[in-house]
Amino acid sequence: MAVTAEPLPFRQTPQRTAVLEAVRHADDHPTALEIYRRVRAVRSGIGFATVYRALNLLVEHGEILELQVGEDTAARYDGNVASHDHIRCTACGAIGDVHLDLEPAASRRVAAATGYAVDGYELTFLGRCPGCA
Amino acid sequence: MAVTAEPLPFRQTPQRTAVLEAVRHADDHPTALEIYRRVRAVRSGIGFATVYRALNLLVEHGEILELQVGEDTAARYDGNVASHDHIRCTACGAIGDVHLDLEPAASRRVAAATGYAVDGYELTFLGRCPGCA
């Protein structure tokens, strides 16, 4: 069954399509600069600012996720919008996906303890990947 | 009963002591720049590089924690070394402490699923603080 492609609520340009495709096809949580380099391999004329603004636009509209999961300071992007967590190898910096799904009771407990209206959470495990352990 | 003050495994200078005290007395997870400003209120001659290097040194030796929990890009520091999590208000940026303690089974499950040797995790909840909700 074919998935109906819903129109995105902003103008789709070749540049934005290329950025979205690059993020969706990546499996390594690339930074903005890395995405820029990959997109430029296909659209050599594109500028970094265009890639950067496209990433922010896609994040705002929920098409991709922005993560602060690396050991470096740069933000990383994830084309997998479904709820999931991450794990980072503290030796080589690799970032993997994890599906844990904290039980909803956890958020309720935090809400009760802090008085916050809890919307969600970011969870990143730390460890050594099979190659580094 | 007095707690025996163990000597730190690196040279303690007045500057480093002031930085450590500033972080330990802070309850708002300040950035390096904010810590610099607070320390300078006491030691007006200190330079930012000294504060910055002291923070890195203290992090390396486990005296304080470095967090990537803010909505801005700057790292934040926490004088509370005991295991705990955080919650950030997505409206005003406030950062609070949370004590949830994921059950150990979670880490074991992640280790089994990913093949990583899991050392720990970073968990930050998102929501609206009582003042912003």
Next chain:
DNA sequence: GTCCCTGCAAAAGTTTTGCATTGCG
């Protein structure tokens, strides 16, 4: 024609390093 988008460049914010000087041991 109007408005949004792009590309280039520069500015801003944060982190990191080079180096001469200082000062403790």
Next chain:
DNA sequence: CGCAATGCAAAACTTTTGCAGGGAC
């Protein structure tokens, strides 16, 4: 004296913005 620590300044890196030109509608 010897070496680590400091303070200043500059470099490096990432993020963000200004602006002129160009294309879509």
